[in-house]
Amino acid sequence: MDHGFDFYAPQTFVDENGRRILIGWMGIPDVEYTNREAKSNWQHALTLPRELTWKDGQIYQYPIEEMFQLAQNESSRSLELEPGKAARLDDRVCLIELENDQKDWSISLRHDLTLSGHNGVVRLELHQSGLGRTTRHAYCPDVRQITIFSDTSSVEIFINHGQVAFTTRLYDAPEDRSLKADVRMKAIITPLASFEIARA
Numbered sequence: 001m002d003h004g005f006d007f008y009a010p011q012t013f014v015d016e017n018g019r020r021i022l023i024g025w026m027g028i029p030d031v032e033y034t035n036r037e038a039k040s041n042w043q044h045a046l047t048l049p050r051e052l053t054w055k056d057g058q059i060y061q062y063p064i065e066e067m068f069q070l071a072q073n074e075s076s077r078s079l080e081l082e083p084g085k086a087a088r089l090d091d092r093v094c095l096i097e098l099e100n101d102q103k104d105w106s107i108s109l110r111h112d113l114t115l116s117g118h119n120g121v122v123r124l125e126l127h128q129s130g131l132g133r134t135t136r137h138a139y140c141p142d143v144r145q146i147t148i149f150s151d152t153s154s155v156e157i158f159i160n161h162g163q164v165a166f167t168t169r170l171y172d173a174p175e176d177r178s179l180k181a182d183v184r185m186k187a188i189i190t191p192l193a194s195f196e197i198a199r200a
Helices: 036-040
Strands: 008-014 020-026 050-055 058-063 077-081 094-099 105-109 113-118 121-125 135-139 145-150 154-159 164-169 178-181 185-191
Touching: 020 164, 058 145, 058 154, 077 178, 105 145, 121 164, 135 164, 178 185
Parallel strands: none
Antiparallel strands: 008 020, 020 050, 050 058, 077 185, 094 145, 094 185, 105 113, 105 178, 113 121, 121 135, 145 154, 154 164
16 A cells, blocks of 8 residues: 555544544564664654545545644745755655656655656665665656655655555654755645644
């Protein structure tokens, strides 16, 4: 269901509004790549809650609307990414929304995460910040819209409003806040507030 490095044991439920909501474990056992938190005797996290819908013969998954309510819209920035010219994120914890009209494209985020599309295949690459996470692929021939939830040590990427998803942990420095593309792309970058999970 998710083409990234850290997605395991998803659970779903139906909420009071009839939405089918998925939450996954952001971590996989018995893999060679690592997490920094393991040194402190804990690791892994949960994905954002995602609403599941059926469209064009497949399951789409996209963060529930409440996640977008965390966006601090008064601090939102709209810009047009110029090929090869880096923009700086005001905060690594942010929502990044991109519009694309190219068949072949590539974006670089933070320290060394690369997301690219070529010949109908979307490719996620990590290097040093992946701590052993390297490359993942998904077939998606027409990428028009990219939504990225960037958190302190994780990134959740949604292509075409949930047609394809990539979830990964990554470990870079607080000052790693770069975003750039090799083609022109319209971008909206919005800081995100935090939320707490209330126990019933």
